[in-house]
Amino acid sequence: MGNNLKTGLVLIFVLAAIVFAGPLIAPYDPFEVDMSVRLQGISLAHIMGTDQLGRDLFSRLIYATGTSVKISLVVVAASMTIGFIFGSVAAFLGGAVDEFLMRIIDVFMAFPTKIFTIAIAGVLGASAFNITLALIFTSWASYARMVRGCVLTAKQLPFIDASVALGANRRYTIVKHVLPSVFQPLSTFAFQRIAHTMMMIVGLSFIGLGVQPPTPELGAMINESKNFMTTAPHLFVFPGLLISYVVFSFNILDDSLRDYWDPRIKSELVL
Amino acid sequence: MKKEKLLEVEQLNIKFTTSIGDVNVSDNINFTLNKGETFCIVGESGCGKSVVALSLTRLLPENAVINGSVKFEGFTISDLDDKEFAKIRGQKIATIFEQPMSCINPVMRIGEQIAETYRANFKCSKKEAKLQALKKLEEVKLPANRYNAYPHELSGGMQQRVMIAIALACNPQLLIADEPTTSLDVTVQYQILELLQELKEKYHMTILMITHDMGVVHDMADRIGVMYAGNMMEIAERDAFFKQPLHPYAQELLNVVKDPCHYTIPGTVPNLMEIFSGCPFEPRCQKATEMCKTYKPENSVRDERMVRCLNVIPN
Numbered sequence: 001m002g003n004n005l006k007t008g009l010v011l012i013f014v015l016a017a018i019v020f021a022g023p024l025i026a027p028y029d030p031f032e033v034d035m036s037v038r039l040q041g042i043s044l045a046h047i048m049g050t051d052q053l054g055r056d057l058f059s060r061l062i063y064a065t066g067t068s069v070k071i072s073l074v075v076v077a078a079s080m081t082i083g084f085i086f087g088s089v090a091a092f093l094g095g096a097v098d099e100f101l102m103r104i105i106d107v108f109m110a111f112p113t114k115i116f117t118i119a120i121a122g123v124l125g126a127s128a129f130n131i132t133l134a135l136i137f138t139s140w141a142s143y144a145r146m147v148r149g150c151v152l153t154a155k156q157l158p159f160i161d162a163s164v165a166l167g168a169n170r171r172y173t174i175v176k177h178v179l180p181s182v183f184q185p186l187s188t189f190a191f192q193r194i195a196h197t198m199m200m201i202v203g204l205s206f207i208g209l210g211v212q213p214p215t216p217e218l219g220a221m222i223n224e225s226k227n228f229m230t231t232a233p234h235l236f237v238f239p240g241l242l243i244s245y246v247v248f249s250f251n252i253l254d255d256s257l258r259d260y261w262d263p264r265i266k267s268e269l270v271l
Numbered sequence: 272m273k274k275e276k277l278l279e280v281e282q283l284n285i286k287f288t289t290s291i292g293d294v295n296v297s298d299n300i301n302f303t304l305n306k307g308e309t310f311c312i313v314g315e316s317g318c319g320k321s322v323v324a325l326s327l328t329r330l331l332p333e334n335a336v337i338n339g340s341v342k343f344e345g346f347t348i349s350d351l352d353d354k355e356f357a358k359i360r361g362q363k364i365a366t367i368f369e370q371p372m373s374c375i376n377p378v379m380r381i382g383e384q385i386a387e388t389y390r391a392n393f394k395c396s397k398k399e400a401k402l403q404a405l406k407k408l409e410e411v412k413l414p415a416n417r418y419n420a421y422p423h424e425l426s427g428g429m430q431q432r433v434m435i436a437i438a439l440a441c442n443p444q445l446l447i448a449d450e451p452t453t454s455l456d457v458t459v460q461y462q463i464l465e466l467l468q469e470l471k472e473k474y475h476m477t478i479l480m481i482t483h484d485m486g487v488v489h490d491m492a493d494r495i496g497v498m499y500a501g502n503m504m505e506i507a508e509r510d511a512f513f514k515q516p517l518h519p520y521a522q523e524l525l526n527v528v529k530d531p532c533h534y535t536i537p538g539t540v541p542n543l544m545e546i547f548s549g550c551p552f553e554p555r556c557q558k559a560t561e562m563c564k565t566y567k568p569e570n571s572v573r574d575e576r577m578v579r580c581l582n583v584i585p586n
Contacts, residue, residue, distance in 0.1 A: 055349045162374035165330055166438055167361020177376055178385065184378075 004256035011249030019066045028056035030063045039232045050223070050235045051054035064216035065242055071128060071211075072197040075135040077216060080190050082136070083143025090144070090181070091151035092174075098113050102148070117200065121209040128217075131210045137198060147182055148191055154181040191254035195247040202243055218243050240268045274305040274492060277477045278327070278445060282361075283339035285319070285326050285501075294543045296322045298501045300339075301570065302447070309478040310470065311488045313524065317540045319482045325500070326362050327479075329353070342443070361392045365443035369450040373428035375422045378527070380391050380410065381433045382418030387516075388554040395521035405464070407436040417481065428459035441469060448480045452487060464490055482581065485528040496523045496531075498550035500541050503570075506577040517578045519558045550581065558582055 018025070028046075041049045048057040090101040118263035120134035154160070160173050168176075203212035205219030213220050218239045225235030285297035296319040304310050312320045325331050327341060332440035348359060360366075362401040368374045376384060395403075412430040422575045431451060438446060438525070448467065452460040464487060471478055480491060488495055488509075494566050495512045495521060497505040505518040516522045523536045537544055538555035541547075550556070553563040558580065579585075 070282075158368070158370065158373040161377045162366070162368055162434075163376075163388070165328055165360055165366040166388050167356055167357070167365075167441060168388070169391070172391050176379075180378065259348060 002256055003227070004252055004257060005096070008249060008253030008256050011245070012253050013064070015069065015246060015249055019069050020064055020065050025263050026056075026059035026062045027170055028059040030055060030060040031214055032056070039228060040137075040169055041232070047049075049232070049239050051221075051235055052228060052232075057234065060216040060221065061238055061242055063245065064218045064221055064239065067128070067211055067215065067217045068198055068201055068205075068243075069218070071135075071201050071245060074193050075132055075139065075192050075197045075201075076190050078138035078194075080138045080143050080186065082140040083145075084147050084182075084186065086144035087147025087149075087244040091148045091155065098144055098148075101144075105141045105144050108138070110144065111138055113138045114203075117204065118207075118209055121204060125170070126209045126212060128211045128215070130199065133198060139193070139197070143189070147186060150182040150185055151178060155182075162167075178186060188254055188258045188261075191250055191257065193251040195254075198243075198250070200248055233267045274308075276303050277343065278342075278479075279303040279308045280327070280427075281340045282335070282343075283323065283334055283341070285322055285325070285337050287332075287333070288334050288336060292544050296501045297326070298541055300498075300503045300507055300571075301502075302496055302503060304479060305478050306444075306477055307471075307475050307494065308493040308549075309480060309491050310494050310496065311482055311492035312496045312498055313483055313485065313488055315483060315540050317543070318498045319501040319543070320483075320498050321449050324449050324479060324481050327447065328364050328366055330366070332338055337521055348371045360442065361388065362441045362514075363443055364447060364448065365438040365441065366447040367431075367434050367438045367451050369453050371427065371434040371454070372422060374428060375433060375437070377422050379421075380419050380422070381425070382420075383421060385433070385436050385440050388437050392441045403440065404436075407440055409441070411436045416462070426459075427455050428510040430464060431455060431459075431463050435466065435470070439474070443475055443477065444477065445477045448478060448482070450481055452484070453482070460487070467491070469482045485524065487549050493529075497524065500547070501543055502579055503577070504552070510577050511576065517576070517583045518580050519556045519583075520552050521556075523555075 006092065032055060034050075036054065037050050039050065039052055040046060040055040043049070046056050046058065048061065051057055051060070068072035086101055088107065090098040116138050117131065117134040120137065121131050124130040124133075155178060157177075160177055163177060164174055169242055169259045201210055202217075204217035205217045206223045208223065211220050213224060222236050225232070225239070280300060280302050283294075283297050283300040287294040287296065297359060300323060302310070312323065320574055322331065326335070326337050331337070337349075337419050339349065340347055343359070343363065347585050348356065351359070382401070383567050384406050385407050386397070389403045390397070390400045405418060408415055408418060413429060413432055413436070417425070417429075422433070422472065425433065451467070454524035467478065468491065470476065478491070480487070482488060492509045494506065494508050496503055497518060499520050505512075505516065505521045507517070512521070513525070516525055527534050527536060534556060541554070547567065549564040549566060550568050552560070553559045556563065562581055566581060568579045570577050571584055
């Protein structure tokens with residue numbers, strides 16, 4: 001196991017703890033308003049200070065990270081599933097079905113993702129559920145296209161023919177040879193997309209089209225903090241750092257997993 | 272002594288339908304394989320050798336049209352539907368290919384691949400399959416500690432050994448070897464051939480070998496079939512063949528081997544999209560007569576020998 005992978009796993013583990021065990025760690029209720037301590041800096045009582053309504057920033061950040069990461073996990077999982085089904089059906093059935101499905105996918109690929117998401121959020125109204133839908137809607141097509149490509153490449157590899165020649169049936173070759181070769185690039189791609197989707201959610205929330213206040217969300221928090229930029233910089237510095245942290249940890253994990261799964265690179269690491 | 276027949280191929284016609292016309296790659300080919308022998312098909316590239324071999328296990332692409340009858344142990348396998356036919360692959364007829372590297376899954380450990388092949392054909396526990404795989408590794412003379420190696424960690428010769436171990440996982444009666452040594456260097460070639468010979472005797476296997484290397488043919492073959500442009504030109508026992516090849520094409524092939532630096536057969540293999548009115552070898556044949564242009568030669572058979580030429584009668 002390379003150092004990058006170890007780092008990535010540790011970072012992700014910490015992140016998972018923040019996301020899933022967050023309510024246990026958080027010292028305050030993230031919605032609890034206490035105007036007597038508004039816009040305070042770092043102190044023992046509030047280790048990351050408080051915001052303009054006197055809410056504990058540390059507690060809010062823990063919940064906010066949970067919101068952003070959970071939405072992006074849902075978006076990635078859902079679009080990966082839809083993409084996987086469409087892509088593999090297209091590649092395995094081939095012919096007219098393939099042609100038809102690929103044209104549908106082309107239509108979806110043709111939409112500019114950001115503008116389309118903004119449009120959906122605008123029409124359906126800004127909420128966490130709506131931007132989840134909008135992001136799934138605009139991102140599944142690229143998974144489908146990638147899965148189809150991988151399956152088609154894998155299908156014509158000589159060792160598939162060779163295994164058929166030696167008695168493997170169709171199901172066996174699909175399960176043992178084709179799907180594993182799809183799984184690796186697909187999961188690398190998905191990890192990479194988690195970070196990307198997270199940036200989208202944060203960005204949309206920042207411009208007010210995503211998660212709505214008072215629900216804690218990193219982008220929305222930065223948006224709220226912009227009026228106090230000069231007087232209370234901790235309000236945007238901490239969420240900003242947290243965004244970088246999440247994106248960085250998913251990226252490093254994705255990168256090192258790719259190397260880890262490649263037996264060629266792995267043997268070099270062992271040496 | 273009467274030889275038992277393992278595989279009988281009769282009137283095998285194969286053509287590929289393409290958007291620019293049909294390609295005839297096998298024209299009324301007949302041959303039989305006796306149990307326990309090695310039959311080599313030789314010929315230049317593009318003569319249809321591999322296609323004939325692949326057609327026996329139905330591994331050709333979908334645009335291939337195959338006609339004719341193939342009998343395996345007296346049982347017509349060419350009539351079986353695809354599902355039943357799949358049971359023959361691996362268990363009865365196994366195939367090894369020219370490029371071992373690309374024919375083994377690069378991301379699966381080699382031992383696993385041998386074991387998986389065994390498990391795919393016979394239902395058994397994983398443990399038992401692993402024992403079998405280790406036994407096969409030993410038989411192909413790979414150390415047992417290579418069980419967990421990935422294909423890229425092995426040399427070409429070792430990869431071909433793995434390929435052989437996978438092919439032999441289910442003790443097939445017929446092994447089709449499609450140029451098994453072409454991608455290897457000469458000393459490794461020799462080792463692989465020796466290994467095949469040894470395993471053949473151990474398991475009483477029959478080998479159908481596709482090659483264009485006359486040296487390999489001389490070492491391995493019991494009988495030889497010479498193919499040219501989709502036609503089986505000559506079939507003969509090895510000794511008789513090397514003593515006196517009858518077909519002009521076979522003679523030319525041997526001339527090339529005798530003088531490898533300078534001699535080539537003039538001309539090239541014809542495009543198989545042509546429909547030959549006469550003998551397909553006629554344009555390159557030094558012994559061709561006027562008759563060869565207009566009449567298609569038929570098989571003339573005498574004892575164990577078959578020749579498809581108007582000017583030669585086997586004796």
